[in-house]
Amino acid sequence: MRRVLVANRGEIAVRVIRAAHAAGLETVAVYSDADAEGRWVQLAGSAVHIGKSAAAKSYLNSAALVEAARETGADAVHPGYGFLSERPGAVKEFTDAGLTFVGPSVSTIETMGDKAAAREAARRADVPIVPGSGPVGDVDEALVAADDVGYPVLLKAAAGGGGRGIRPVASREELVDALPAAQAEARAAFSDDTVYLERAIDGARHIEVQILADHAGNVVHTYERDCSVQRRRQKLIEEAPAPGLSAETRADINEAAVRLARQVGYVGAGTVEFLLTPSGEFFFIEMNTRIQVEHPISEAVTGVDLVSEQLRIAAGQPISFSQDDVRIRGAAVELRINAEDPDNGFRPTPGDLSRLDLPGGPGVRVDTGFVAGDRISPFYDSMIAKLICSGPDRDTALARGRQALTELRVEGVPTTVSMHRRLLDEPDLRAGAVHTRWLEELLPDPT
Amino acid sequence: MTTIKAQMPGVFYRRPAPEKPAYVDDGESISEGQTIALIEVMKTFNEVKADASGTVAEFLVEDGDEVDVGQDIVRLGEA
Numbered sequence: 384m385r386r387v388l389v390a391n392r393g394e395i396a397v398r399v400i401r402a403a404h405a406a407g408l409e410t411v412a413v414y415s416d417a418d419a420e421g422r423w424v425q426l427a428g429s430a431v432h433i434g435k436s437a438a439a440k441s442y443l444n445s446a447a448l449v450e451a452a453r454e455t456g457a458d459a460v461h462p463g464y465g466f467l468s469e470r471p472g473a474v475k476e477f478t479d480a481g482l483t484f485v486g487p488s489v490s491t492i493e494t495m496g497d498k499a500a501a502r503e504a505a506r507r508a509d510v511p512i513v514p515g516s517g518p519v520g521d522v523d524e525a526l527v528a529a530d531d532v533g534y535p536v537l538l539k540a541a542a543g544g545g546g547r548g549i550r551p552v553a554s555r556e557e558l559v560d561a562l563p564a565a566q567a568e569a570r571a572a573f574s575d576d577t578v579y580l581e582r583a584i585d586g587a588r589h590i591e592v593q594i595l596a597d598h599a600g601n602v603v604h605t606y607e608r609d610c611s612v613q614r615r616r617q618k619l620i621e622e623a624p625a626p627g628l629s630a631e632t633r634a635d636i637n638e639a640a641v642r643l644a645r646q647v648g649y650v651g652a653g654t655v656e657f658l659l660t661p662s663g664e665f666f667f668i669e670m671n672t673r674i675q676v677e678h679p680i681s682e683a684v685t686g687v688d689l690v691s692e693q694l695r696i697a698a699g700q701p702i703s704f705s706q707d708d709v710r711i712r713g714a715a716v717e718l719r720i721n722a723e724d725p726d727n728g729f730r731p732t733p734g735d736l737s738r739l740d741l742p743g744g745p746g747v748r749v750d751t752g753f754v755a756g757d758r759i760s761p762f763y764d765s766m767i768a769k770l771i772c773s774g775p776d777r778d779t780a781l782a783r784g785r786q787a788l789t790e791l792r793v794e795g796v797p798t799t800v801s802m803h804r805r806l807l808d809e810p811d812l813r814a815g816a817v818h819t820r821w822l823e824e825l826l827p828d829p830t
Numbered sequence: 831m832t833t834i835k836a837q838m839p840g841v842f843y844r845r846p847a848p849e850k851p852a853y854v855d856d857g858e859s860i861s862e863g864q865t866i867a868l869i870e871v872m873k874t875f876n877e878v879k880a881d882a883s884g885t886v887a888e889f890l891v892e893d894g895d896e897v898d899v900g901q902d903i904v905r906l907g908e909a
Binding site: 435436437439440722723731733761762763764765 | 838839840841871872873874894895896
């Protein structure tokens with residue numbers, strides 16, 4: 384591996400280019416019409432225009448990316464996150480073209496991208512999954528299944544998704560009426576009346592474990608992150624380590640993630656996501672087979688450079704450390720600064736970034752793909768920058784976060800900065816007592 | 831000439847989902863407030879509603895095209 388094509392844009396493209404150059408690798412950036420002036424375009428060794436601004440015509444166009452790699456003599460592709468990073472078809476095109484893909488194999492991406500196959504892999508690895516049933520055809524079957532799963536349950540349409548086709552049921556009495564209604568709804572909405580049951584979990588936290596696995600079969604974790612501060616399933620604040628976890632739960636959840644990675648023969652960096660209930664039970668949700676937006680908080684508390692490990696692993700080298708070398712030192716929080724208007728239902732706010740003064744000082748890292756004068760394009764996601772604030776303990780990390788928000792000046796577009804200022808002072812957040820519905824309850828959608 | 835203009839910049843779509851039929855076809859009559867297209871802005875989809883009634887004479891942008899604020903997207907004929 385000598386020259387890496389970075390098949391992404393913005394801050395993650397900058398992050399990958401930095402890691403590649405530090406490892407002595409050459410880089411090729413790609414850009415759409417809207418991104419010709421992008422910071423990553425300037426930082427890379429060379430850059431190739433791959434198409435129009437709409438992502439479907441540029442960053443999602445695998446043929447254009449393969450051609451860009453061929454043109455520039457790149458021998459590897461780093462997908463970043465989003466875009467093509469978890470699309471098995473595109474990854475197969477890259478590898479068929481003789482390129483090294485910085486990520487797991489096509490079959491691993493396929494397995495973990497299929498909800499049923501991923502649950503089955505977790506079950507085999509002895510990793511707990513949300514208790515649920517198979518399809519239930521009639522009320523008698525549903526009652527038996529629900530006793531097994533435990534109330535309250537959710538009745539879910541098999542063909543549903545993204546939060547649609549879900550009906551909460553508190554008791555046996557309710558289930559008798561709810562089942563036919565759910566089946567009718569499912570038939571109307573999805574032309575398929577198959578429904579199944581899942582345990583309803585209230586007040587759960589989103590805990591995810593960062594893992595790395597190499598071709599020699601070494602699998603390690605770099606501990607967990609708590610990403611419970613979410614809005615419409617979009618993470619806004621993440622922390623490492625998860626606050627208030629017992630040593631036992633921490634060990635169990637991290638080991639469970641490693642078991643699952645081993646079970647599927649994982650290679651590369653990945654994240655295993657769990658729900659952690661108030662009673663301390665945890666359940667596997669899904670695995671992300673790529674680097675994640677919030678990876679820097681794990682780097683901040685462990686000292687591991689996750690992107691450089693990705694590159695090592697892709698080049699066939701072993702992970703540069705062993706599990707015993709990894710310790711949590713202090714705490715870190717990531718604040719996502721998005722071009723969204725928190726006073727206006729988080730409406731996306733593309734526009735011209737007239738000013739961008741970044742914070743600094745000990746324990747403050749800023750990852751961004753923008754400089755003042757850039758345009759925040761309507762074509763891509765709304766993230767302007769990530770503030771990663773760390774310290775010897777959680778209180779210091781949060782205090783540095785508050786100071787960083789005071790120093791940060793973003794002008795030209797409304798952003799989530801004001802929301803972060805408010806959230807860092809919320810007693811629940813200070814106490815580490817938030818769950819995945821917390822932010823939506825605190826800041827309900829305008830109706 | 832009456833036109834319907836884009837209210838925001840983004841990617842223009844004539845159908846609610848790739849496998850679904852178009853909201854409206856050329857020649858069809860539409861009424862004020864009717865959803866006629868989507869514009870995707872930063873991965874969120876926003877409905878484009880007709881701000882006038884009439885007959886769709888022609889769409890001035892193609893499915894998947896980039897549009898800017900104020901750009902004409904539909905030309906209307908007589909109602």
